[in-house]
Amino acid sequence: MDATLIRNADWVVRWDEAAGRHAYARGLDILMQGGRIAAMAPHDPAAPPPAGARVLDGSRFLAIPGLIDVHSHPTTEPGYRGVREDHGVPEQQMTGLYERLLAFKLDEPGREAGMRLSYAELLSAGVTSLVDLSAPFDGWFGVMRQAGLRVWVGPAFASARWRLEAPQRMRWEFDPAMGRAGFARAQAVMDAADRDPSGRLSGIVFPAQIDTVEEDLLREAVALAAATGRPFTTHIAQSVVEVREIVDRHGTSPIQWAASLGLLTPRSILGHAIFVDEHPSIGWHTARDIGLIAEHGAAVAHCPSPFARYGEHLKHFGRYRGRGVRMAMGTDCAPHNLIEEMRLAIILARNACRDIAAADSAAVFHAATVGGADALGRPDLGRLAPGMAADLVLVSLDHPLMTPARDPLRSLIFHAADRAVRHVFVAGEQVLRDGVAVGLDLVEAAGIVAEAQARMLRDAARHDYRGRDGDAIAPLSLPLH
Numbered sequence: 222m223d224a225t226l227i228r229n230a231d232w233v234v235r236w237d238e239a240a241g242r243h244a245y246a247r248g249l250d251i252l253m254q255g256g257r258i259a260a261m262a263p264h265d266p267a268a269p270p271p272a273g274a275r276v277l278d279g280s281r282f283l284a285i286p287g288l289i290d291v292h293s294h295p296t297t298e299p300g301y302r303g304v305r306e307d308h309g310v311p312e313q314q315m316t317g318l319y320e321r322l323l324a325f326k327l328d329e330p331g332r333e334a335g336m337r338l339s340y341a342e343l344l345s346a347g348v349t350s351l352v353d354l355s356a357p358f359d360g361w362f363g364v365m366r367q368a369g370l371r372v373w374v375g376p377a378f379a380s381a382r383w384r385l386e387a388p389q390r391m392r393w394e395f396d397p398a399m400g401r402a403g404f405a406r407a408q409a410v411m412d413a414a415d416r417d418p419s420g421r422l423s424g425i426v427f428p429a430q431i432d433t434v435e436e437d438l439l440r441e442a443v444a445l446a447a448a449t450g451r452p453f454t455t456h457i458a459q460s461v462v463e464v465r466e467i468v469d470r471h472g473t474s475p476i477q478w479a480a481s482l483g484l485l486t487p488r489s490i491l492g493h494a495i496f497v498d499e500h501p502s503i504g505w506h507t508a509r510d511i512g513l514i515a516e517h518g519a520a521v522a523h524c525p526s527p528f529a530r531y532g533e534h535l536k537h538f539g540r541y542r543g544r545g546v547r548m549a550m551g552t553d554c555a556p557h558n559l560i561e562e563m564r565l566a567i568i569l570a571r572n573a574c575r576d577i578a579a580a581d582s583a584a585v586f587h588a589a590t591v592g593g594a595d596a597l598g599r600p601d602l603g604r605l606a607p608g609m610a611a612d613l614v615l616v617s618l619d620h621p622l623m624t625p626a627r628d629p630l631r632s633l634i635f636h637a638a639d640r641a642v643r644h645v646f647v648a649g650e651q652v653l654r655d656g657v658a659v660g661l662d663l664v665e666a667a668g669i670v671a672e673a674q675a676r677m678l679r680d681a682a683r684h685d686y687r688g689r690d691g692d693a694i695a696p697l698s699l700p701l702h
Contacts, residue, residue, distance in 0.1 A: 287349025289593025292551025331673020378403030
């Protein structure tokens with residue numbers, strides 16, 4: 222029998238369908254069978270477990286639904302450790318995005334090893350479903366299968382390349398044939414994901430950025446998503462540079478332009494959507510963007526860390542949510558720790574308006590579970606209830622940072638984070654055991670990434686518009702004596 226019984230889980234975050242929200246329960250038996258949650262009931266010490274079922278003692282655990290990360294770049298980000306944390310360009314509103322991506326090229330061995338590290342990191346933070354927005358390579362699907370997560374693969378395509386001519390001057394080189402060829406390749410990769418024997422891979426339509434894809438191709442991409450039932454995502458309103466370019470081309474904000482093209486739909490996930498028309502760093506004359514996102518039912522992938530490093534952030538979680546925007550959570554960059562992103566989302570929102578009610582643990586947890594599931598069109602994910610997918614995380618209540626367990630969800634988000642995550646299940650299969658990813662071999666991965674990073678930093682001089690190597694672009698935090 223393919224069954225696992227978690228016996229007498231001390232605390233459970235279960236789904237209350239009638240109220241449309243998560244709620245606490247105490248002392249439950251949770252039976253996972255056939256990839257689903259077959260039953261949840263108060264613990265009865267006299268009741269025997271189902272014949273052949275594996276039994277886990279849940280008496281010192283918090284059980285939560287698997288977290289859903291709707292925006293990540295797991296192959297390249299480990300190669301930026303020690304590089305991107307303090308890197309920014311003042312002339313580009315502090316963002317280091319363009320300079321970094323144009324200068325630093327991590328090779329395929331580094332990306333494959335980095336992906337292993339990232340996927341292990343994701344599992345250790347309780348992520349069971351992931352949108353992977355990486356450039357495909359030969360071993361891409363193989364690592365996904367070994368990790369055991371549910372993955373929406375997003376092979377990017379674009380009609381233009383970015384070019385830096387000076388810190389304050391960007392240009393876009395359009396090549397329509399490149400965009401068309403990339404779109405065709407992306408469709409082939411998504412089709413292969415749908416056919417994958419693991420049953421856990423699928424596609425998400427991903428025109429890379431709102432500023433690098435031609436209008437007709439954007440329309441075709443969102444039409445493909447509708448025709449195939451796939452979700453759709455793109456980077457939009459992610460930098461002041463991008464907003465200024467779209468205003469220059471079209472006389473309106475990126476969000477308003479996307480709405481005019483039909484890109485805002487209930488299956489659309491907007492990557493970041495920070496620099497809306499009313500954001501203080503934009504100062505556009507309208508205040509329509511947040512309302513348009515809500516009106517069309519699109520979701521926002523909120524990834525606080527990378528922008529907070531530049532001194533910018535979405536203003537703010539509570540405002541978007543209060544106006545009816547569907548909020549989901551992503552990690553974007555390393556560390557891929559969705560629990561820490563939830564904590565940062567709360568803190569940034571409260572500081573943006575000096576109001577403790579701007580965001581709280583329940584709201585961001587909803588975004589990281591139900592919000593992501595609904596954005597991906599999977600109402601069976603992000604919830605613990607009979608009939609739902611058996612994607613479940615067990616958090617140790619014995620960890621010192623989870624003690625005392627008066628309100629274990631708050632303790633997880635504000636104190637323990639990934640350090641207390643012990644076991645993770647996807648479709649009832651255990652993919653993290655005692656804090657270690659079951660299917661991933663990480664012995665060599667860290668060394669491979671370190672070697673690949675050294676090559677990336679050395680070779681940056683061949684790609685950087687000023688001919689600098691990586692140490693010149695991103696110097697060490699302290700002088701080397």
